[in-house]
Each structure stands twice: as structure tokens, then as C-alpha cells.
Amino acid sequence: MTTSLRTISTQATKHKRMNLFTAINSALDVALATDDSTIVFGEDVAFGGVFRCTNGLNERYGDERVFSSPLTEQGIAGFAIGYAAMGGTAIAEIQFADYIFPALDQLVNEAAKFRYRSGNQWNCGGLTIRAPCGAVGHGGHYHSQSPESYFTNTPGLRVVMPRSPITAKGLLLASIRCPDPVIFFEPKVLYRSAVEDVPEGDYELELGKAEVIKEGADVTVVGWGAQVYVLEKACEMAAKEGISCELIDLQSLLPWDVDTVAASVEKTGKLVISHEAPITSGFAAEVSSTIQEQCFFSLEAPIQRICGYDTPFPLLFEKVYVPDELRNFEAIKSVVEYSK
Numbered sequence: 001m002t003t004s005l006r007t008i009s010t011q012a013t014k015h016k017r018m019n020l021f022t023a024i025n026s027a028l029d030v031a032l033a034t035d036d037s038t039i040v041f042g043e044d045v046a047f048g049g050v051f052r053c054t055n056g057l058n059e060r061y062g063d064e065r066v067f068s069s070p071l072t073e074q075g076i077a078g079f080a081i082g083y084a085a086m087g088g089t090a091i092a093e094i095q096f097a098d099y100i101f102p103a104l105d106q107l108v109n110e111a112a113k114f115r116y117r118s119g120n121q122w123n124c125g126g127l128t129i130r131a132p133c134g135a136v137g138h139g140g141h142y143h144s145q146s147p148e149s150y151f152t153n154t155p156g157l158r159v160v161m162p163r164s165p166i167t168a169k170g171l172l173l174a175s176i177r178c179p180d181p182v183i184f185f186e187p188k189v190l191y192r193s194a195v196e197d198v199p200e201g202d203y204e205l206e207l208g209k210a211e212v213i214k215e216g217a218d219v220t221v222v223g224w225g226a227q228v229y230v231l232e233k234a235c236e237m238a239a240k241e242g243i244s245c246e247l248i249d250l251q252s253l254l255p256w257d258v259d260t261v262a263a264s265v266e267k268t269g270k271l272v273i274s275h276e277a278p279i280t281s282g283f284a285a286e287v288s289s290t291i292q293e294q295c296f297f298s299l300e301a302p303i304q305r306i307c308g309y310d311t312p313f314p315l316l317f318e319k320v321y322v323p324d325e326l327r328n329f330e331a332i333k334s335v336v337e338y339s340k
Contacts, residue, residue, distance in 0.1 A: 096142070135313070137318065151254065157181055160185070163226065219238075223249065224251060227323070248261060
């Protein structure tokens with residue numbers, strides 16, 4: 001059953017301390033146990049994967065349901081689409097989101113269009129693509145990118161990015177059972193650093209629904225994935241200056257929760273959006289444009305986008321590239337000062 005974080009926190013269910021990768025593992029375990037058609041596969045998945053998200057699943061469910069694939073992202077996506085189109089539940093791992101691009105044709109031109117082009121006679125809604133994304137401190141050009149906006153421009157797909165172990169498990173289970181194909185991005189810097197008490201049982205969190213993490217009155221601050229933790233620090237810095245921030249985690253990017261963000265901006269009159277991906281055509285641009293259209297008469301300052309720069313992701317200068325808490329704090333101060 002789909003539920004909310006508030007409901008989960010009050011449910012009389014057994015919890016276990018988990019980090020993000022063990023929460024992902026728990027979700028995959030639940031999916032395999034509750035649906036005999038579920039298969040989990042990708043490069044090195046059989047022995048647990050490079051981030052250990054599938055650790056122990058091959059031993060528990062066997063080689064036919066949890067297995068390693070050849071090193072071919074296009075082949076992984078194509079096989080997953082075919083299996084899902086035949087009615088199965090396919091959970092495919094792309095080892096790093098940076099290498100999802102060879103599978104772009106399969107995902108954008110096949111998976112996203114199956115239902116539409118057949119007039120709903122067939123679909124591949126049982127497809128979930130998992131992909132670790134984002135900065136990790138030493139990934140450089142090819143192990144640090146955040147390509148979510150490439151997929152948010154594709155009708156027929158859903159795009160999801162959790163920020164924590166609880167949200168990762170609930171959103172992943174909802175994605176696996178969603179009737180549409182889902183691209184599920186996992187911020188790899190959080191695999192071991194984000195830790196929570198996570199329900200051991202089966203639960204889902206609603207796709208397409210944002211969460212207001214912290215209520216505030218002066219400025220709306222929006223992010224997703226690992227960037228939420230950066231924004232939390234920026235909001236704490238702002239609070240010391242007497243600025244009350246309302247922090248929102250989108251969680252789902254396609255579709256995204258326009259109503260929650262718009263309601264917040266109508267209250268605060270100001271909006272700051274932040275993500276790691278480059279600023280040009282990043283998803284912050286979509287949020288900014290939509291809120292500008294819907295909340296024009298409520299806005300008291302120009303919307304601010306605090307994002308990665310329009311360069312390849314650097315190795316040596318990663319700390320300069322990523323939009324840290326100080327850059328976001330300065331943006332929060334600027335929109336508040338503008339409206340005085």
C-alpha cells in the first residue's frame with residue numbers, strides 16, 4: 001500500500017538501522033519475494049554489484065532471477081524491455097548513470113513509447129532501471145554526472161531520485177510496481193553516509209509527490225537526492241540570520257509535484273532551486289519556468305537556480321563545481337534582500 005513518511009513513522013512495524021544501499025537491497029528482496037516474475041540483473045549484480053546493493057540476493061533467489069549481464073548497457077535495457085513487455089517485472093542496473101547513454105535509444109524510443117504506439121494493447125510497465133548518480137568526491141568526468149533532465153523530457157517514463165534510506169526503499173518498491181517504466185536514480189554518495197531506521201516490511205511511497213521537509217515563511221528552497229542535505233545546511237545557515245526557509249524534496253521529477261511547490265511559493269514569494277547537474281537545461285529550469293507561470297503575482301524576487309556549471313564534471317575542481325551550502329545560502333539571502 002502506498003503511504004506517507006508520516007504514516008510510516010507512526011506504524012507499529014519493526015524497524016532496522018539501514019544505510020541507503022542496504023535499504024535498496026531490502027526493497028529488492030521484498031520485490032523478489034512478493035512477485036515470482038521479478039528478475040534483477042546488470043553488470044556484476046550476481047556477486048552484489050560494485051556498491052553491494054544486490055548483496056546476498058543471488059544466493060537467496062538463484063541464478064535465474066538474480067544474475068550478471070554482459071558489459072552492454074544497450075543490451076541490458078533491451079533485454080529488460082523485452083522481459084517487461086512479456087509481462088514480467090524487470091529491475092535492471094546500469095552500474096553508473098554516466099554509462100546510461102548507450103541505452104538511450106532503447107529507453108527513449110522503445111520503453112517510453114510502447115504503450116502509446118500500441119494504443120495500450122501492450123506495454124513494458126514492469127520495467128525499472130536503477131542507476132547510481134551524482135558526485136562522490138573522486139569520480140571525475142565519467143563517474144559523477146547527474147543525467148536526470150535527459151529523461152524528464154521523455155513522455156512515457158517516470159523519473160525518481162530518493163534522498164534517504166526510508167525514501168529509497170518506499171519509492172523503489174512503488175517504482176517497481178508502477179504501471180509505467182521508471183528510471184530510478186540513486187545518489188551514490190549516500191549509499192553509506194545516509195543512515196536511518198527503516199521499516200523491515202513492505203511499504204511504498206507515492207510517486208509524483210514531493211515532501212515538505214521543513215516548513216518556513218520567508219523563502220521556498222527546492223532540491224532532490226543528495227542535494228537536499230546541502231540545502232538543509234544552507235537553511236540552517238539562513239536561520240541564524242533570521243531567515244525562515246521552507247525546504248522541499250521533489251523526490252519524483254517526472255511527474256513532479258507542481259502543486260506543493262506552487263503552494264509554498266504563494267506563501268513565501270521567493271524560490272531557490274538547486275541541483276548538481278549543469279544549469280543550462282537542467283531540471284531547475286523546468287521548475288523555475290512553471291512556477292513563474294503559475295505564481296507570477298506572488299513572486300517578490302527573481303527565482304534563483306544554484307546548479308553545477310556548464311562544463312564537464314571536473315575531478316580536481318569538484319569542490320568548486322558542486323553547488324555547496326555557501327552558494328545556496330548566498331542565494332537565499334539575495335532573494336530575501338531583494339524583496340525588502
